[in-house]
Amino acid sequence: xxxxxxxxxxxxxxxxxxxxxxxxxFQILPGDPATAILGVDADPVQIEQLRHEIxxxxxxxxxxxxxxxxxxxxxxxxxxxxxxPVAKLISGGLSVTVSLAVFSLALTVLIxxxxxxxxxxxxxxxxxxxxxxxSQLGLSVPAFCMSIVLxxxxxxxxxxxxxxxxTPWAQSPLKCLQSLLLPALxxxxxxxxxxxxxxxxxxxxxxxxxxxxxxxxxxxxPGRVMWGHVLRNSxxxxxxxxxxxxxxxxxxSIIIExxxxxxxxxxxxxxxxxxxxxxxxxxLVLYLAGIVVVCNFVVDILYSVIDxxxxxx
Amino acid sequence: MRFSELWKRCWHKKRFVAGACxxxxxxxxxxxxxxxxxxxxxxxxxxxxxxxxSPAHPLGTDQFGRDILSRMMEGARYSFLIGGLAVAAxxxxxxxxxxxxxxxxxxxxxxxxxxxxxxxxxxxxxxALMLIAVFGVGLGNMALALGIMAIPRFARITRSGFLKxxxxxxxxxxxxxxxxxxxxxxxxxxxHVAPDLxxxxxxxxxxxxxxxxxxxxxxLGIQPPTPSFGKMLSEAQASILxxxxxxxxxxxxxxxxxxxxxLMGDGLQEVIxxxx
Numbered sequence: 282x283x284x285x286x287x288x289x290x291x292x293x294x295x296x297x298x299x300x301x302x303x304x305x306x307f308q309i310l311p312g313d314p315a316t317a318i319l320g321v322d323a324d325p326v327q328i329e330q331l332r333h334e335i336x337x338x339x340x341x342x343x344x345x346x347x348x349x350x351x352x353x354x355x356x357x358x359x360x361x362x363x364x365x366p367v368a369k370l371i372s373g374g375l376s377v378t379v380s381l382a383v384f385s386l387a388l389t390v391l392i393x394x395x396x397x398x399x400x401x402x403x404x405x406x407x408x409x410x411x412x413x414x415x416s417q418l419g420l421s422v423p424a425f426c427m428s429i430v431l432x433x434x435x436x437x438x439x440x441x442x443x444x445x446x447x448t449p450w451a452q453s454p455l456k457c458l459q460s461l462l463l464p465a466l467x468x469x470x471x472x473x474x475x476x477x478x479x480x481x482x483x484x485x486x487x488x489x490x491x492x493x494x495x496x497x498x499x500x501x502x503p504g505r506v507m508w509g510h511v512l513r514n515s516x517x518x519x520x521x522x523x524x525x526x527x528x529x530x531x532x533x534s535i536i537i538e539x540x541x542x543x544x545x546x547x548x549x550x551x552x553x554x555x556x557x558x559x560x561x562x563x564x565l566v567l568y569l570a571g572i573v574v575v576c577n578f579v580v581d582i583l584y585s586v587i588d589x590x591x592x593x594x
Numbered sequence: 595m596r597f598s599e600l601w602k603r604c605w606h607k608k609r610f611v612a613g614a615c616x617x618x619x620x621x622x623x624x625x626x627x628x629x630x631x632x633x634x635x636x637x638x639x640x641x642x643x644x645x646x647x648s649p650a651h652p653l654g655t656d657q658f659g660r661d662i663l664s665r666m667m668e669g670a671r672y673s674f675l676i677g678g679l680a681v682a683a684x685x686x687x688x689x690x691x692x693x694x695x696x697x698x699x700x701x702x703x704x705x706x707x708x709x710x711x712x713x714x715x716x717x718x719x720x721x722a723l724m725l726i727a728v729f730g731v732g733l734g735n736m737a738l739a740l741g742i743m744a745i746p747r748f749a750r751i752t753r754s755g756f757l758k759x760x761x762x763x764x765x766x767x768x769x770x771x772x773x774x775x776x777x778x779x780x781x782x783x784x785x786h787v788a789p790d791l792x793x794x795x796x797x798x799x800x801x802x803x804x805x806x807x808x809x810x811x812x813x814l815g816i817q818p819p820t821p822s823f824g825k826m827l828s829e830a831q832a833s834i835l836x837x838x839x840x841x842x843x844x845x846x847x848x849x850x851x852x853x854x855x856x857l858m859g860d861g862l863q864e865v866i867x868x869x870x
Binding site for chain 1: 725726848
């Protein structure tokens with residue numbers, strides 16, 4: 282129980298610090314928000330009034346508390362450019378980003394775990410060289426580079442898949458999957474390479490353990506040793522990098538959404554930076570970082586449920 | 595292990611040699627550009643746009659008829675410059691943070707670890723994007739943002755090294771002889787951590803090149819007409835229907851650089867790993 286309490290406390294502190302950092306960075310900005318909204322030539326009385334209205338005349342800690350209280354109520358302020366609540370804009374883009382992330386993660390697991398297991402067995406053989414090379418390529422080719430090459434192959438040359446745009450799931454599930462397949466492939470090409478590395482290393486390490494020797498000397502078949510003993514033990518540590526994979530996939534989607542013109546959070550971020558729409562950027566950054574912290578927390582808790590030894594360490 | 599020995603052993607690692615060749619190729623391309631370029635990288639020739647590879651333009655021409663090889667030569671400068679600046683910033687700042695946190699420990703260490711946790715919560719280029727949003731678009735600001743992104747990695751590696759060696763026998767012996775903290779840190783412990791730091795430099799360089807390309811692709815990094823691999827990719831994407839081959843040129847350059855530094859880092863890591 283003490284373990285969970287400690288983890289939860291750490292989770293809350295991290296969340297608090299993340300929001301503090303997000304708030305603080307935007308305070309470095311030179312200039313005054315009221316002047317930015319009304320313009321340099323505005324009436325000083327009006328500026329003063331607006332400053333008071335939006336709370337810019339209050340001391341810094343007070344402003345942070347006001348902002349944080351707003352965040353907890355789901356009020357992230359209003360976007361300068363779209364003249365809409367930031368929370369509404371984010372929830373609009375969220376479905377796209379989340380579908381892309383889930384799809385990419387699914388592909389990552391489907392590619393990464395079997396390939397990692399296969400490489401742990403056959404990695405040293407000559408016929409495995411192309412696979413090893415591909416996974417090395419996955420670690421080195423940036424996802425957005427990969428996506429443009431994929432567009433060239435699957436959209437321009439073969440004309441199998443669309444190169445841009447997004448169809449919502451409700452409209453046509455098939456078209457939705459089609460529009461997400463290339464971006465998800467581009468992201469999972471890199472992240473599955475990371476997963477392959479971990480699975481391979483983890484399986485190789487477990488195969489040297491004493492319980493494997495015991496199982497073998499009892500006369501267990503190689504398949505039984507692999508599926509019954511090695512696999513279960515080696516996939517537990519792999520779970521820990523799941524939090525990292527979520528971070529990877531979300532980070533990748535920021536640029537990938539721009540490559541494929543998907544109307545998600547990543548695309549909102551880059552357009553809001555181009556127009557210097559600060560409340561929107563602040564909200565988006567906080568949201569993405571929040572998702573990462575929550576996912577890492579969930580992975581931590583799941584890990585300790587699956588492998589209770591962790592709680593004692 | 596001494597540096598000369600480390601260096602010698604690296605050349606027995608296939609990965610390191612392959613990586614070094616890739617980096618050397620790009621380095622050569624960049625260095626040659628200081629003495630000779632086929633064309634002025636900014637000279638436009640609209641009658642001659644999107645030409646495929648030819649003896650006159652070995653890597654073809656872009657959508658304004660500019661020579662792509664010349665633009666690659668100049669673009670490589672910015673990749674190396676940004677990568678170098680980001681690694682230098684991360685190395686110095688992250689290294690110092692790691693030294694203090696690992697060697698002295700205590701409350702400071704807890705705080706540093708927490709801050710690194712917080713930094714890890716910002717996925718991919720998000721932190722750099724946030725800083726660019728605040729400081730504005732430009733080469734210097736991007737180098738700063740990528741430098742800040744590189745700090746935690748260096749801090750973590752240095753910290754774990756110092757944590758490992760601060761109670762080691764040779765440190766105790768030095769302390770008995772009356773060596774001060776400064777001497778112990780820089781003369782006795784740092785040389786043991788240095789190989790790990792070199793690996794981190796190599797991997798961080800690859801990461802910075804990748805992020806730079808991504809930011810420039812989004813139009814938030816190096817600004818046109820200055821050539822950069824990322825920007826060239828987005829230009830190539832815009833003309834993908836007329837000239838699909840153009841995409842492959844900047845994509846290959848980015849891949850060579852990133853893979854080169856990654857492989858060198860992996861090779862070094864293998865050598866250090868064997869030593870322990």
